[in-house]
Amino acid sequence: MKVVSKVFIVIVLAAGLRNAAAAQPIDEIAALQNSRSLADGKLDQFLHSPVASERARAAIALGNLQDTTSLPSLLPLLNDSSFSVRRDVAFAIGQIAHPAGAAPLFSRLHHEVIPVCVKEIIDAIGKCGSKEDERSLTWIARDLPAEYHSAVALSIARFAYRRVRDSLSSEYVAGLLRESLSTEMATYAVMRIGDSSLVKRHISSILQNLHHRSPEVRMWTATIVGTVNDSVGLEALVKCAAHDKDWRVRVNAVRAMRAFSGETARPVLFSLIADSNEHVSLAAFSALNASGEKYLTDDRYRFLINFLFDSLHYSWRQRGEASNLMAKVSKERSIPQLVRFLDGTPHFRSKIISALGETQSSSAIPYLQKELLQKNSGPVSAAIEAYGKIIADKDEALQSEFCRHILPLLDRRDVTISNSVAVALEDTSIRKSVRMECVPQLVEAFKNLTSPDELEVKVEFTNLFGELKSADAVSILQSALHGDNRIAAQAAAKALLKITGKNYDGEISVAGKSTSFYTPGDFQLVTRYRSAKVTTTKGDITIEFRADAAPFTVLNFILLAQKHFYDGLTFHRVVPNFVIQGGDPLATGFGGPGYTICTEVHPEAQFSGGAVGLASAGKDTEGSQFFVTHCPTLHLDGRYTVFGYTRDFDAVDRIQVGDTILKVSLGE
Helix, strand or coil, rough: CCCCCCCCHHHHHHHHHHHHHHHCCHHHHHHHHHHHCCHHHHHHHHCCCCCCHHHHHHHHHHHHHHCHHHHHHHHHHHHHHHHHHHHHHHHHHHHHHHHHHHHHHHHHHHCCCCCCHHHHHHHHHHHHCCCCHHHHHHHHCCCHHCCCHHHHHHHHHHHCCCCEEEEHHHHHHHHHHCCCHHHHHHHHHHHCCCHHHHHHHCCHHHHHHHHCCCCCHHHHHHHCCCCCHHHHHHHHHHHCCCHHCCCCHHHHHHHHHHCCCCCHHHHHHHHCCCCCHHHHHHHHHHHHCCCCCCCCCHHHHHHHHHHCCCCCCCCCHHHHHHHHHHHHHHHHHHHHHHHCCCCCCCHHHHHHHHHHCCCHHHHHHHHHHHHCCCCCCHHHHHHHHHHHHHHCCCCHHHHHHHHHHHHHHHHHCHHHHHHHHHHHHHHHCCHHHHHHHCCCHHHHHHHCCCCCHHHHHHHHHHHHHHHCCHHHHHHHHHCCCCCCCCCHHHHHHHHHHHHHHCHHHHCCCCCCCCCCCHHHHHHHHHCCCEEEEEEEEEEEEEEEEEEEEECHHHHHHHHHHHHHCCCCCCEEEEEEECEECCCCCCCCCCCCCCCCCCCCCCCCCCCCCCCEEECCCCCCCCCCCEECCCCCCCCCCCCCCCEEECCCCHHHHHHHCCCCCEEEEECC
């Protein structure tokens, strides 16, 4: 295979293409992509345009549609005269992810000379290839220049996402840990493969990387070490968790310690719950909460009580986790202490309510029944979940009483509460006979789920009907086959198969998506505004838009910002060393603007640290909720929209659940 280094030319040409795309981010090709339709072959016509940039963008559009019928039209363009077209066609084939795409990709790989195209082809093979293709790629990789080894490692990680693993490929990636050019991506791939026997064979090389200059290498290495349970690995993780200069590495080390048995890790984890970095503290609580019953001592119980009452030194989030751990280790004994905090703010109150559920004591039920009457949906949802934990596997009378208390909550038509009711009744520890009695009220509630923001709860109800094999739900599920959302329709077909034994996939007929969130006159805003400053209680986060990659998502964010939609909303979800997430008017993860928009993925928009993406409940279900990554999260590539990037890591790293977006200002 011939590979010629033309990096400078590629960079210059790619920059020119990006500027051209940015000059006209919303045009006919973008509109066709957003329509989620092949539009009687119009996109196929653009594939044959004499203008290379149009062919390239049509390929990306087809990659977003992921329609397998477009594969025959794309494959010939792997040999296009324009490298940008070849790159974007490879991307599209990877997104379509049909096994038939692998062989043509390999064929092109043997002749490709442009580095960006080689890398995209290798990546696409990881998205669509078989186990045999993974092994073939590994054999080819041995003859590739070192500059492509990282791309091969990432491709093997892509295989692992799909649970495709080959022992030869795993060994190849482990060998790359010692190559300076590929150490980072090889470490990521070994982490994603998750093979403890592979780790044991290469443990010496792996442990050395806990001292690597790259924090990404160190944090992924910490996760890898957690897959093997030995004293050497634990000792290394303890040092990492306590002393690494990057909090993200410390978080991963703390999480990895969860896998180790024995008393050695416990004192370290207990010391870290009081760590000055809140991310590390919360990670330590999470590790302890994973098996809290192992940590019961009187000294630790008193320590947790003191921690819970110390609002001067610890946040409500830390104290809430302390209440949860205290309930797990001391059960009913903790109830008198916990109920003293039921008059707190909704966030803290929800944590205390959850802790009451962890006691698994019927003595907590009267308190939970009272909490079901609260106005705020957060505590009510927490009470439903906690109550459900207590009555799990209990007698039928207690379970029936539980249902009598939670079913009237459906009348509130609150999406968060309705979802909690559905999830609670999906629990098979509640007798099926008890749950079947709930079906009539569930069916009536299902009929009221008409907003795009209610998609997730609609799917939960659908799954519940299928699990119960409820004949009473057949007619409403048949109607759902012809709604306006494919995810809901597919869930309905799956449920109907369980109930009736009949395959309804062929009867799915989903209407086209609405684009009512914008008017044609709004398009000029995408070229007018290039950035947004999100002012928060923890500092400013400036987002540089990528309108070339996600024009409609950028437009959506701009329009919401102009309406002051985000002002005053909170960050409702923070996962240490993963993401911060906000933009939900309900602050529960279920809210949105009242409509959905399409997913927009692009080969140049990947999830590095500081990427700004749009949250979703599945393809083409995005709304207003956005997230910012703490670190590279490459498993999100091609699945979630990236619409911008930020360099304001200090502010991003300080944000925790409950912190507020004060305002969003647009920049020209």
